[in-house]
Amino acid sequence: MIPAVPATVDGGVHDGAQSANAPLLPETSLKGQRPPARQKRPSTVLPAIAWTVLLLALAGLVVYRQGHGGGQAAAPGDQVAAAGRVVEVAASRGVVQGVSEKSTAPALLGGGAYDWTNAMLAWQRTAFHFQPQKNWMNDPNGPLYYKGWYHLFYQWNPDGAVWGNITWGHAVSRDLVHWLHLPLAMVPDHWYDINGVWTGSATQLPDGRIMMLYTGSTEDGVQVQLLAEPADPSDPLLRRWAKSEANPVLVPPPGVGLTDFRDPTTAWLNPADKAWRIAIGSKNQEHAGLALVYSTEDFVHYDLLPTLLHVVQGTGMWECVDFYPVSAELAAGVGLDTSAAPGPGVKHVLKASLDYDRNDYYAIGTYDPATDRWAPDDAAIDVGIGLRYDYGKFYASKTFYDPVGRRRVLWGWIGESDSERADVLKGWASLQSIPRTVLMDTKTGSNLLQWPVVEVENLRMRGKRFDGLDLQPGSVVPLDVGRATQLDIEAVFQVQAGAAAAGSVAAGAEAPYNCSASAGAAGRGLLGPFGLLVVADDSLSEQTAVYFYLVRGADGKLSTHFCQDAFRSSRANDLVKAVYGSSVPVLTGEDLSVRILVDHSIVESFAQGGRTCITSRVYPTKAIYDSARVFLFNNATNVNVTAKSIKIWELNSAYIRPYPDSS
Numbered sequence: 022m023i024p025a026v027p028a029t030v031d032g033g034v035h036d037g038a039q040s041a042n043a044p045l046l047p048e049t050s051l052k053g054q055r056p057p058a059r060q061k062r063p064s065t066v067l068p069a070i071a072w073t074v075l076l077l078a079l080a081g082l083v084v085y086r087q088g089h090g091g092g093q094a095a096a097p098g099d100q101v102a103a104a105g106r107v108v109e110v111a112a113s114r115g116v117v118q119g120v121s122e123k124s125t126a127p128a129l130l131g132g133g134a135y136d137w138t139n140a141m142l143a144w145q146r147t148a149f150h151f152q153p154q155k156n157w158m159n160d161p162n163g164p165l166y167y168k169g170w171y172h173l174f175y176q177w178n179p180d181g182a183v184w185g186n187i188t189w190g191h192a193v194s195r196d197l198v199h200w201l202h203l204p205l206a207m208v209p210d211h212w213y214d215i216n217g218v219w220t221g222s223a224t225q226l227p228d229g230r231i232m233m234l235y236t237g238s239t240e241d242g243v244q245v246q247l248l249a250e251p252a253d254p255s256d257p258l259l260r261r262w263a264k265s266e267a268n269p270v271l272v273p274p275p276g277v278g279l280t281d282f283r284d285p286t287t288a289w290l291n292p293a294d295k296a297w298r299i300a301i302g303s304k305n306q307e308h309a310g311l312a313l314v315y316s317t318e319d320f321v322h323y324d325l326l327p328t329l330l331h332v333v334q335g336t337g338m339w340e341c342v343d344f345y346p347v348s349a350e351l352a353a354g355v356g357l358d359t360s361a362a363p364g365p366g367v368k369h370v371l372k373a374s375l376d377y378d379r380n381d382y383y384a385i386g387t388y389d390p391a392t393d394r395w396a397p398d399d400a401a402i403d404v405g406i407g408l409r410y411d412y413g414k415f416y417a418s419k420t421f422y423d424p425v426g427r428r429r430v431l432w433g434w435i436g437e438s439d440s441e442r443a444d445v446l447k448g449w450a451s452l453q454s455i456p457r458t459v460l461m462d463t464k465t466g467s468n469l470l471q472w473p474v475v476e477v478e479n480l481r482m483r484g485k486r487f488d489g490l491d492l493q494p495g496s497v498v499p500l501d502v503g504r505a506t507q508l509d510i511e512a513v514f515q516v517q518a519g520a521a522a523a524g525s526v527a528a529g530a531e532a533p534y535n536c537s538a539s540a541g542a543a544g545r546g547l548l549g550p551f552g553l554l555v556v557a558d559d560s561l562s563e564q565t566a567v568y569f570y571l572v573r574g575a576d577g578k579l580s581t582h583f584c585q586d587a588f589r590s591s592r593a594n595d596l597v598k599a600v601y602g603s604s605v606p607v608l609t610g611e612d613l614s615v616r617i618l619v620d621h622s623i624v625e626s627f628a629q630g631g632r633t634c635i636t637s638r639v640y641p642t643k644a645i646y647d648s649a650r651v652f653l654f655n656n657a658t659n660v661n662v663t664a665k666s667i668k669i670w671e672l673n674s675a676y677i678r679p680y681p682d683s684s
């Protein structure tokens with residue numbers, strides 16, 4: 022076994038100068054929360070070690086991955102025996118009912134059903150990401166802040182761990198981290214939503230009333246828009262909802278497909294005529310994705326506007342459209358209310374969830390209230406063909422404006438990348454992302470910044486810090502961090518001075534790099550990959566790599582790619598394992614930095630302050646419980662990398678339980 026590098030600072034991590042006497046961070050202690058788990062102290066004190074085995078280990082693991090093909094995954098409807106139980110594999114009904122397939126298609130899975138044990142499946146459940154107690158969940162719906170509580174509603178199946186019978190689950194929180202489950206907010210109980218209470222958004226009016234607009238799938242499978250309001254607005258928990266007598270308030274207009282009309286946005290006030298606007302996603306017959314705009318004054322009667330908010334050829338059905346302003350003022354640092362008027366220093370973000378590839382794409386542009394049209398700043402990176410919120414598993418997201426924190430907060434549905442069979446075995450499927458604050462990146466002027474809400478830092482327990490570790494080409498360095506299944510990691514890397522400068526790499530230009538088409542962390546280039554291996558076991562037979570990869574183009578300029586490689590994340594093969602990622606802007610004088618949240622089966626990463634984000638689901642069989650480790654690695658052939666500062670905190674579990682009187 023490789024001796025692990027002990028922390029430079031053990032027990033406290035702070036942003037000031039390193040000190041052997043650094044004070045311990047205050048441990049989170051919320052009433053009713055279980056006490057923080059104790060973190061092991063390092064058992065050995067050894068100098069930093071650079072270990073030159075990465076190439077062999079990674080190459081061996083590539084062979085391992087390729088050699089584990091084999092049988093067929095179970096198909097929906099099959100009965101399968103697993104871990105001593107017979108499991109009926111129910112079929113996800115998405116496509117049949119007019120939305121995209123929701124679970125991992127059997128054809129995408131690598132091989133025969135793995136013999137998952139209960140201990141392995143139990144380990145996959147997360148500790149500080151939002152999950153219902155059981156069953157299937159998908160899109161976040163109608164997030165809002167009301168009378169002291171954050172509310173999260175979500176698509177939920179009361180009957181099982183696959184998509185179907187969609188109702189609205191509901192939970193409340195004081196801080197976006199600890200949650201209390203409430204009774205269902207809305208169920209399919211009218212002809213107009215009997216096939217599902219689908220995705221919707223909340224609008225809080227200036228007088229405090231809440232208008233909840235959502236899509237219903239009717240008894241005939243037609244998508245209509247519906248209105249509900251709190252039945253008792255004096256209840257801060259908003260436990261009861263009244264569906265409008267006027268429902269459905271909108272049906273598909275002429276020329277729009279009966280199943281291509283869904284997911285109303287939060288409304289915004291048009292400053293020109295002081296009426297509300299909402300957008301609804303659709304597509305046209307030429308497969309262009311688009312957002313229709315309606316005007317309303319009372320949320321019951323609507324006028325379809327003659328122009329589209331926006332349309333992009335070739336992008337197909339737009340689900341879960343989101344539309345909101347961001348401040349483009351330098352150093353603004355705050356979010357904007359959805360109705361903030363367009364003008365100097367205000368940009369508008371348009372986001373669509375693309376049904377055909379199930380990714381969330383956004384673009385930054387300008388909204389013209391006179392025409393109710395939006396145009397991207399750069400047509401080459403328009404909605405659906407340019408930037409994504411997240412280059413991994415992240416879909417059907419929605420933002421809301423938090424008036425207390427003066428911030429815009431983003432939630433995304435994080436699906437599974439295991440099989441439906443495994444979801445049925447474990448009894449649940451899907452998470453919500455860590456809630457992320459969203460700001461315009463005023464340094465680049467061309468992308469958003471996403472960052473875990475600051476309250477997540479209250480979960481940090483004792484931290485460790487490692488400074489100035491030298492990573493030679495081909496090295497792997499284990500870090501002694503104790504238990505490594507619930508972590509918050511902040512890492513800063515420097516490519517050794519001179520190595521990245523023009524002309525200093527003898528071999529010169531390389532071919533363009535693409536994370537998803539690459540060999541992942543095993544593929545060696547002159548200047549990458551280097552980064553961290555998380556949820557890894559001691560022998561590296563399982564590992565998820567989070568890394569940077571620099572490439573010098575033919576023009577002599579460096580580009581930086583940020584990737585996450587799950588190829589070797591598990592010995593099981595009935596999983597989708599992919600390398601995700603994209604390029605990330607790095608401005609002159611900036612170090613390379615990444616924040617990584619590890620929470621059992623999810624690895625959620627934010628590079629360069631959140632310019633590029635990646636979420637992976639990983640299902641290790643060995644690197645679980647006390648066997649999970651963290652390593653640094655440098656698999657570049659031509660550059661020394663310094664891990665300038667690595668801070669790692671073990672994160673406490675969030676308190677996510679039923680509300681005391683909600684049985």
Ligand code: DQQ
Nearest residue numbers: 120176219220283340417
């Ligand atoms: N999920 C909902 C739809 C939405 C889709 C149905 C996106 O309203 O278009 O569960 O995942």
